[in-house]
Amino acid sequence: MTRSICLNADIGELPGEAGRALDRAILRQVSRCSIACGGHAGDTESMTQTLQMAQEFGVLAGAHPSYPDREGFGRSRNNVSAAELATSLKDQVSDLLRIAAATGTQVRHIKPHGALYNDAAKDAGLAGMVAALCAETGIPVLIGPPASQMERAARVSGLTYVAEGFADRAYEADLSLTPRNLPGAVFRDAESQNAQALSIALRHEVITRTGETVPLHVQTLCLHGDTPGAAENAARLRTVLEARGVTIRP
Structure with missing residues (x-):
């Protein structure tokens, strides 16, 4: 049986020439990318530049909106009201769409960033807001965690939902990501990242932070662009997956 999976990365999050060089290196390895569009990072x-590079490498590009929290890198809502948040998210995605139109590129999906991603996975109201954003901006694909409120909202809204797993993040027993303030929340070593990527792609399961083996069915694996060694991680994980017969596709 042929196995395949999408590799995606969150990019456009680090500033300047060094940030774009990192994005370019990552884009050589992945099949989808989500581009920061001003809420937590990006200008x-x-x-x-990231839209143009994605097109150059044949990588499907999407929007990566967040809570308007540049100081905290999108990790706090900061008491923004629902109306203010909806406006901010639409502005972020509209900015990327405007640039895409001007550069002859396309925006293929939306994937929330950081705390918004985690909150919308559990909060039906936020999930509905994100799904409505897809519908309003004409972007038919939403990326998020499996068996979540986001997936339910996407199905109700008639969107295509791409369920996502993580090679470099620990999981809790309920399949939520381990909070970053807990030890071991981010896998920084190659062995842990390789093992989790293979477990998800080949066996459709993860071993949680507390030791349980839990089923996890996803169509895409995320590689965080802001994790130290991100470009090297992306290249190594692609090599490891392909060596086990997994095809990387959008």
Whole structure:
């Protein structure tokens, strides 16, 4: 049986030439990318360049909106009201769409960032807001965690949902990501990342932080662009997966 999986990365999050060089290296390895569009990181220059690089490498590009929290890198809602948040998210995605139209590129999906991603996975109201954002902006694909409120909202809204797993993050027993303030929440070593990627891609399961083996069915694996060694991680994980007969596809 032929196995395949999408590799995706969150990019456009680090500033300047070094940030774009990192994005370019990551884009050589992945099949989808989600581009920061101003809420937690990113500006007109980074959005323009990352969209163009994604097109150059044949990588499907999407929007990576977040709570408007540049100081905290999108890890706090900061008491933003629902109406203010909906406006901010639409502005973020619209900015990326505008740049895409000007550069002859396309925005293929939306994937929330950081705390918004985690909150919308459990909060039906936030999940509905994100799904409505897809519908309003004409973007038919939403990426998020499996068996979540986001998946339910996407199905109700008639969107295509791409369930996502993580090679470099620990999981809790309920399949939520381990909070970053707990030890071991982020896998920084190659052995742990390789093992989790293979477990998800080949056996459709993960071993949680507390030792349980839990089923996890996803169509895409995420590689965080802000994790130290991200470019090397992406290249190594692609090699490891392909060596086990897994085809990387969008």
